């Protein structure tokens with residue numbers, strides 16, 4: 001027997017019964033009644049779709065109408081809202097979302113890749129059709145950041161949105177920090193425990209965070225979603241030596257996503273960053289996410305919470321459903337899609353800030369002088385310079401003249417990335433270092 005819905009019910013079709021899809025079904029079963037009270041009408045799952053009908057998901061699915069094809073579910077007369085939890089920027093997810101919009105169905109999706117690549121076009125189609133396209137679950141799991149940016153901060157100019165947008169990377173960096181172990185070892189352990197994907201490239205390479213950031217950028221600055229222009233650097237090159245030096249200098253290393261409005265355009269960047277260890281963001285450890293906003297009227301604020309997992313992500317999906325049930329409709333990217341401005345990219349080489357530099361320098365006469373002169377040529381002023389023994393303990397800058405490579409850590413004053421890169425290229429060419437320089441941007445919060 002399949003579910004029948006009362007005349008005023010909002011009928012939902014859920015495509016994709018993985019962790020999040022099953023979480024949505026469980027949440028609806030647990031809180032469906034109270035949700036009906038809160039929204040003034042029942043919200044009822046009527047249709048479901050997944051690749052494998054026989055798989056045991058620990059749920060009784062017999063009440064729902066089963067669809068093998070998500071496009072068929074998207075077009076079905078049995079639903080008012082299509083919930084896309086399939087994932088992927090193209091393929092069945094995109095086909096089904098487009099079909100749902102064409103058929104005049106509201107869409108709720110957790111699919112950050114889809115939105116990062118096709119967000120503006122999908123938003124335009126939803127608006128033409130007069131339906132909702134909601135995606136709270138696509139950014140930072142259970143943290144209600146989309147609603148805050150779309151609705152609560154509608155009267156603000158946002159100058160910066162940034163944060164820890166990938167739990168896997170933050171978990172790995174936290175454990176490297178706490179245990180002093182190298183990246184590869186912590187990653188392998190995280191995979192063995194099921195905390196990191198078998199193919200973790202998307203998380204540790206920064207691309208998952210970049211998808212989320214590109215959506216936040218559009219909401220913050222009223223620009224078309226522009227994923228391809230995000231500068232992306234992952235955490236693979238972070239070493240225990242960096243983490244230890246950062247700690248001594250008063251910093252933590254975090255994989256940050258930052259969108260910043262500058263005079264030369266918008267910076268969108270995902271990269272490991274040094275953040276002062278007394279700040280709230282530096283305390284965000286493990287799989288937790290954090291999104292911070294600088295707004296001209298409301299000021300600065302920060303939301304910290306669970307960025308992934310069945311319950312938090314389902315919570316966001318259901319909040320989108322509640323909005324649709326109440327008739328609370330906002331343009332997907334806050335302003336009508338046709339009015340979204342083209343994204344103007346600020347070149348990464350024009351980025352300005354302080355830098356942490358770690359060099360492995362041959363300990364011989366003239367090496368420091370050459371390095372200092374390369375920095376000076378580019379107008380870079382050093383805030384501090386520390387020579388460290390191989391064992392990790394700190395030394396004064398005097399060297400023992402033995403010639404073996406020794407780690408040298410520098411912190412620069414504010415400078416332009418172009419100058420920093422040119423100085424490091426010259427230092428590498430001069431031959432006083434035995435490995436490529438490490439460069440980590442310092443983020444002032």
Ligand code: HSE
Nearest residue numbers: 166167168203307308
């Ligand atoms: N894999 C993501 C993370 C969660 O590690 O934060 C889904 O975007």
